[in-house]
Amino acid sequence: LELSFESHQVIKSYCQDQGILFLSSPFDEDSADLLSKLDVAAFKIPSGEITNVFLLAHIARKGKPMIVSTGMCNLGEVDAAVRVLLDAGNKNFVLLHCVSNYPTNPDDVNLRAMLTMREAFNAPVGFSDHTLGIEIPIAAVALGACVIEKHLTLDKTMDGPDHRASLEPDEFLAMVS
Numbered sequence: 001l002e003l004s005f006e007s008h009q010v011i012k013s014y015c016q017d018q019g020i021l022f023l024s025s026p027f028d029e030d031s032a033d034l035l036s037k038l039d040v041a042a043f044k045i046p047s048g049e050i051t052n053v054f055l056l057a058h059i060a061r062k063g064k065p066m067i068v069s070t071g072m073c074n075l076g077e078v079d080a081a082v083r084v085l086l087d088a089g090n091k092n093f094v095l096l097h098c099v100s101n102y103p104t105n106p107d108d109v110n111l112r113a114m115l116t117m118r119e120a121f122n123a124p125v126g127f128s129d130h131t132l133g134i135e136i137p138i139a140a141v142a143l144g145a146c147v148i149e150k151h152l153t154l155d156k157t158m159d160g161p162d163h164r165a166s167l168e169p170d171e172f173l174a175m176v177s
Contacts, residue, residue: 024040026059042066043064044149045068047073051080056085064090066085068081078121094125095118095121104129104165109131115143124147126147134150134171148175150166150172152166152168156168
C-alpha cells in the first residue's frame with residue numbers, strides 16, 4: 001500500500017519503457033507532492049477523496065490534468081468539487097461516473113449520469129467501471145466517455161475486494177480492441 005519514491009521511479013520507468021502512461025492516486029498532500037516530483041502526466045482522484053477539498057485544491061494548483069471519480073457523490077458534491085478545481089485555476093479535468101459497488105450490478109450503473117455531469121459542468125466525462133465483463137464500458141464509450149477506468153487482475157479467483165470485478169489481461173485486450 002505504500003511505496004518509496006525510488007520504487008515509484010522504477011515503476012514509472014518501466015511503464016515508460018512499455019509505452020504505458022504511469023498514473024497513481026494520492027490520498028494526501030505528501031503523496032501528491034511525491035507524484036508531482038515524479039512529473040506524472042495527470043492525477044487520478046479516487047471517489048473517496050472527492051469531498052476532500054483541501055487535497056483537491058492542493059492537487060489542482062499543480063496545473064496537471066485531473067481524472068476525478070465521483071462514486072458515492074451526489075450532484076451537489078460533484079459541483080462543490082468542480083468549483084474547488086476551477087477556483088484553484090485548473091480547468092483540465094475529466095469527471096468519471098462511478099458506482100462504488102464491487103461488483104456493480106448492471107441495473108445500477110445509470111450511464112445517463114455521465115450525460116448529466118457533462119451537461120451540468122460542461123466538462124468531459126468518463127466511466128469508472130466495476131461491473132463484470134466489458135459490455136458496460138463499451139456502452140459508456142458509445143455515450144461519449146473519453147476515459148474508461150477498469151481494474152486489471154492476473155486472476156479473478158484471487159482473494160481481495162475487486163478481483164472478481166476486474167478483467168484478466170485477455171479480457172482487457174478485448175475491451176480495448
